[in-house]
Amino acid sequence: MAVAIDRREGTALGVAVVGHIVLFGLLSVGFLATPNPLKLEPTPIEISLTDEASLQSEAPQIQKEAPAEKLAEEPGPVEPETPPPAPQPDPQPVARPEPTPPQPVAQPEPRPQPKPVPKAQPQPKPPAPKAQSKAQPQPKAAPAQPKAQPKTASQSKSPAPSTNRVARPTGRLTGIVDGLTDQPSKGKATTPPATAIGAQVKSALAAEVIRQLRPHWKAPTGADVELLRTQVEIRLNKDGTLAAPPRVIGQTGVTDSNRPQADLHKERAISAAKLAAPFKLPAEYYEAWKLITPTFDRRL
Amino acid sequence: MDLFLNTDAATMSPMALFMQADWVVKAVMLGLLLASIWTWAIIVSLLGRIGKVRKAADKFETDYRRTADIDAFYRGHGDEDHPIARVFAAGVTEWRRSTGGRTVDREGTRERLATTMGAAVALEIDRLSDRLNMLATVGSVAPFVGLFGTVWGIMRSFTAIASEQNTSLAVVAPGIAEALFATAIGLFAAIPAVIAYNRFSHGINKVEARLNRFADGFHATLSRQLDDGPVAPAQQQRGTLL
Numbered sequence: 001m002a003v004a005i006d007r008r009e010g011t012a013l014g015v016a017v018v019g020h021i022v023l024f025g026l027l028s029v030g031f032l033a034t035p036n037p038l039k040l041e042p043t044p045i046e047i048s049l050t051d052e053a054s055l056q057s058e059a060p061q062i063q064k065e066a067p068a069e070k071l072a073e074e075p076g077p078v079e080p081e082t083p084p085p086a087p088q089p090d091p092q093p094v095a096r097p098e099p100t101p102p103q104p105v106a107q108p109e110p111r112p113q114p115k116p117v118p119k120a121q122p123q124p125k126p127p128a129p130k131a132q133s134k135a136q137p138q139p140k141a142a143p144a145q146p147k148a149q150p151k152t153a154s155q156s157k158s159p160a161p162s163t164n165r166v167a168r169p170t171g172r173l174t175g176i177v178d179g180l181t182d183q184p185s186k187g188k189a190t191t192p193p194a195t196a197i198g199a200q201v202k203s204a205l206a207a208e209v210i211r212q213l214r215p216h217w218k219a220p221t222g223a224d225v226e227l228l229r230t231q232v233e234i235r236l237n238k239d240g241t242l243a244a245p246p247r248v249i250g251q252t253g254v255t256d257s258n259r260p261q262a263d264l265h266k267e268r269a270i271s272a273a274k275l276a277a278p279f280k281l282p283a284e285y286y287e288a289w290k291l292i293t294p295t296f297d298r299r300l
Numbered sequence: 301m302d303l304f305l306n307t308d309a310a311t312m313s314p315m316a317l318f319m320q321a322d323w324v325v326k327a328v329m330l331g332l333l334l335a336s337i338w339t340w341a342i343i344v345s346l347l348g349r350i351g352k353v354r355k356a357a358d359k360f361e362t363d364y365r366r367t368a369d370i371d372a373f374y375r376g377h378g379d380e381d382h383p384i385a386r387v388f389a390a391g392v393t394e395w396r397r398s399t400g401g402r403t404v405d406r407e408g409t410r411e412r413l414a415t416t417m418g419a420a421v422a423l424e425i426d427r428l429s430d431r432l433n434m435l436a437t438v439g440s441v442a443p444f445v446g447l448f449g450t451v452w453g454i455m456r457s458f459t460a461i462a463s464e465q466n467t468s469l470a471v472v473a474p475g476i477a478e479a480l481f482a483t484a485i486g487l488f489a490a491i492p493a494v495i496a497y498n499r500f501s502h503g504i505n506k507v508e509a510r511l512n513r514f515a516d517g518f519h520a521t522l523s524r525q526l527d528d529g530p531v532a533p534a535q536q537q538r539g540t541l542l
Contacts, residue, residue, distance in 0.1 A: 012344035015340070016337045016339075016340030016341040016344060019340060020337050024314050027313060027315075
């Protein structure tokens with residue numbers, strides 16, 4: 001092929017070069033670039049992974065039948081012969097064995113029971129909140145109130161009011177007609193927030209509490225200090241703030257060599273609890289974390 | 301529309317794709333780009349030439365049919381610069397040579413006229429289709445060249461994966477995009493070349509057929525003239541022709 005280019009071919013070559021430059025220039029300056037008007041920004045979604053389903057149902061129990069009639073509370077000093085229906089020992093594994101003083105936020109009645117229920121569950125109690133508040137003024141006078149119900153979630157409420165009614169020899173008539181309405185009352189069901197809080201949730205909550213405490217915890221250093229274990233009781237409000245100053249409820253592992261650090265250990269544990277507040281914990285499980293007792297050791 | 305120079309890898313900008321390519325791929329791209337430019341230059345020039353040839357042939361044939369005096373027609377149109385005029389001129393030149401002597405070999409003259417005009421037609425077609433082979437070459441080879449660039453670029457991308465031990469798509473995507481751009485340019489050059497080749501082959505065949513028809517017709521005219529009357533005094537008789 002002769003590469004001799006005559007005038008006409010030179011013109012054609014110029015046309016082709018100009019055409020290519022224009023085309024590629026247009027492509028380079030975004031002539032065909034597809035605009036992204038939506039600007040689809042991926043918004044982060046919070047996900048939580050559930051490993052297993054718990055063996056125990058944790059869903060709130062929906063009551064099919066009419067809600068319990070609010071029976072009149074027993075205001076007077078109840079005779080002592082009414083036995084507590086089932087003063088069963090609390091089967092919950094997380095129940096703390098130590099006899100804590102009455103909790104300010106808990107119901108007043110479980111105190112005389114052989115084993116106090118720290119995780120006071122309000123659900124089996126037939127009295128509505130109003131009744132409870134009314135019962136508040138005489139906590140000491142009712143050492144064995146029959147209101148203290150067995151904690152089994154499946155138990156229906158009907159037997160409890162009946163025993164209550166039998167054990168009411170007081171002369172007071174307030175509320176006596178409440179249960180005598182000819183039609184079942186509407187609403188005011190004492191639906192529990194949850195029938196039970198499963199062990200999975202409890203362990204997850206404990207882990208979460210530890211996680212939030214850890215940044216504020218600094219163990220003292222010294223000989224044998226890793227043996228020290230300080231258990232702190234933290235009472236929390238529903239918003240995660242401290243309901244009471246945290247206090248030490250136990251310390252183990254004190255030896256002669258680490259005794260100088262024992263008090264420092266307690267102090268730092270308490271300050272860690274104070275610094276970690278307010279805790280961010282799921283409000284629906286407040287019953288499970290309104291009182292937490294983390295144990296501080298060297299690594300937490 | 302806002303005009304800006306796209307140089308980030310996430311766009312279709314040819315400039316960005318070219319700049320981040322390997323040197324082999326760059327060479328492939330440059331070669332294909334030059335081939336594309338040359339292809340289009342050929343296309344533009346051939347379009348003009350074939351159109352011009354057709355137009356000139358139309359005009360020339362019309363004038364040729366109208367004229368009665370071939371000699372005068374030759375004086376008027378014989379030196380025109382287009383294929384059909386050159387074929388006509390070649391025929392006339394051969395006629396003058398063959399009938400210029402004392403004795404005229406009629407059969408030999410006829411053969412020589414046919415051969416000369418056939419050669420003239422072949423020469424014109426050769427000139428016209430000079431660049432066609434370039435179109436054919438680009439059309440058949442450019443995709444392979446582009447594919448070579450792509451294969452090379454993808455090999456390089458995979459080597460990058462192996463060296464970085466990172467298989468995320470963001471690592472390999474730019475390399476693969478740049479590699480595929482080589483194939484894109486190859487097709488960009490090849491597709492017009494193939495289309496133009498077929499189109500111009502057809503157009504040049506038509507021109508060739510037309511030149512052959514004209515040459516045959518002119519040969520018939522000259523041959524008839526050769527048969528008329530005795531050849532020896534044809535010199536004087538054909539004064540009109542020559």
